[in-house]
Amino acid sequence: MTSVLFIEQLLNGLQFGVMLFLMAAGLTLVFGVMGLINLAHGALYMVGAYACATVANYTGSFWLGLVASLVAAAVAGAVVEILVIRRLYKRDHLDQVLATFALILIFSEGTRWLFGSFPLFLNVPDILSGPIELPGGLLYPLYRFALIIIGCLVAIGLYLLIAKTRLGIRIRAGESDREMIAALGVDIRLLYTIVFALGAALAGFAGGLVGALQSVQVGMGEPVLILAFVVIVIGGIGSIKGALIGAILVGMVDTMGRFLLPSFFQLFMNNSDATSVGSALASMSIYILMALVLVVKPKGLFPAHG
Amino acid sequence: MDKFDREKALNVLIALSLLIIPFIAIEMDEPFYVTLATRVVVFAIAGVGLNLALGLGGLISFGHAAFFGIGGYAAGILASHALNYEPLMTSLFELNGTTEMLIIWGVAVVASGLAALIIGLFSLRTSGVYFIMITLAFGQMIYYFAISWPAYGGEDGLSIYVRNKFPGVNTLDPINFFLICFTLLMLSILLISVLKNSRFGAALQAARQNDERLSTVGIHPFKIRLTTFVVSAMITGLAGALYADLNRFVSPSMLSWHTSGEIMVFVILGGVGRLFGPVVGAALFILFESIFGGLTEHWMLFLGLVLLAVVLFARGGLIGVIAGKTRHG
């Protein structure tokens, strides 16, 4: 194993982590502010990816596609919030789980109906295709590198939004005391719709970005959704900072596990056994990480409330 | 009639109708409906298992597919070893596969119970949304494990070439297999109704209503919940073994989180916490699937809409609508 390969895998883990952060941030924000568990968050990721692929293929511009992914997911989020989600805030978690599970079925089958079962393909934009040479002579795919940068910029942007703007103040107030912000005269229904749409936009944006790396297909959001759950359980539900750290941790452990574990088992097994044991264990690594975190900190690394 | 009695009468009616359907189907020479009825029964058992945790205990497990799948794989693995004459292990002592249902059920129940014990030890330390997400995540962990572990078919699953055996019964006759499953369904419902009224059931229901109240009288909610979670998983695991026998096939899709969602849907459509809720829910689900599935391949879209409507507007499920609110003595 060469150190070049190792560094490349580290970067892949980082890239995976920042994309997970975009998903997890919306989930954790919606839970923190509205107390809602949203299984349909992965559906919004899918909406973003389809919007991006459709618009990019139609206009030939990836960038327009990316804008479309943001807009489509935000609009879908706002509509769903107004029609359905709004009725769920005061319900128990069971109702929230079921209703948002129903939304997944509706979104998935609806998408299949509109676009068929065949995956769509989205190409990496020309300007970002090819490799970039990093210090030390390492060649790394430019697009993946750009994803890391974009993810970091979004994280900073989100931090500034929540720390410095009026909207952010209201969001933070909503997290700590819902009655207080109603008393301050903030239109809480509008605030909730905005927060939900913001979370949706982040998910859709991630879907659009990742769509150029994978095929765009129905159900693509679900594995990511479950990873995002793992992320926020690790980070602490409701905490953006926890989501960021949890996402990087999960991205790294998953990527490095898949990379290192098979070769680790090759030290004392034959190759094919080592590959199967290693990859089976790697597929479980982040869940084991989650279990370990829960043993030490049942409320996650950065518990948001108390 | 008293509403409470109305539910009992309804339960008898449900059980009898379900029992009669396959015989009518045979009379009408439509054996396919026997299989369909068996599917209802098997799904109902899975739902009865979840209903213990969810309905009585308030534990919103989104990971019950794990137990359903483990039960299924127990059946698949034991049968495939027996049919291929390969011992399961040879190192310490020789252990062979089997095609005896009774042994397979035992293994399925124990294996899913053990899995629930481990998952429960971690997930029951938390509550609320954490519990939902963690059970979902552990379920998914087992799903990915099944996919990436090549020994038993990996992503392709595992076939059981001949239906397993039950002493004195020809299990290849669909009616007989239906009756075996039906008997197990009735037994599992009986078990839940006995549990519900016992000291344990009282503590469990109190844990759902008010955790603090239970611990203040000196009963550990965690122990009560862990026991419940294990028993609940065992019943769902048994259903998994039956499902494997019904389809003569197991695959990772039994473990997928959609399966968890569907088992939950059985419980909800029928009515959470109702003894026969999962039976009605599973029947509605299969009915829906066969009617709309014949009309459009996008029937899941309509299932989603119906589920959404039930959650938003008819929270008691079908039994709730017919039999009225539950009474607690």
Added chain:
Amino acid sequence: MDKGNMEPVLKISNLFKSFGALKATDDVSIDLYPGEIHALIGPNGAGKSTLIKQISGDLEPDLGSIHFLGKNMAGLGVADRAQLGLGRTFQVSSLALEFSALRNVMLAVQAKSGSSFRFFKPVMKDKALIEGAMEMLTQVDLQERANIPAAELSHGERRQLEIAIALALKPKVFLLDEPMAGMGPEGSKKLTEFLDKLRHQAPILLVEHDMDAVFALADRISVLVYGQVIATGSVDEIRRNPLVRTAYLGEEVV
């Protein structure tokens, strides 16, 4: 009361608990002897609830110890302490709301009389459980309401029910958190008489705002202000204590 040769049932020694910069419990030492009612008073925000939670096992103290019947409570949870004989009622009543009053008490009788890991015998056919629970309901004068779900009981009735549940545990110590709250004058008077007798069953640590009740019942009073016990003594000593008058009583009793 002469306590020279008696061991305290409950002994709280040098307890500290902080939340960030807030010292909610600041070097608190309180003890409770057999047969007595020890009242804990103090203005809102003095740290009474935090103290109660540390005694009941909801919160672990940062420093200091709680001994109950000579046993150190460190590391024991709520259920363990209840099993050892800590009978607690809540400031805001905490009941299994779907269960009837009877079944709420039965739960306590069941916990006291053996394992809850019995899976087959129906509780509603268990004469010992039902009769034991009815006896407790009768003691608090709630027998007529036995089959009413807790959710449908009045505020006062819920408080009575909480006491019945605590009684059923046959505790070694009662930990009562504002039992008079919202009871009305008639209810308070009856409850005061009831608690006066209850002290012979087990000593009571009583957190209470109703000063008439406190002065009528308490053998000793401790005053908690900003997490600290500023005084402990008999009713008269506390009434006369200038520190207490300015810090607390001055506002409420003139």
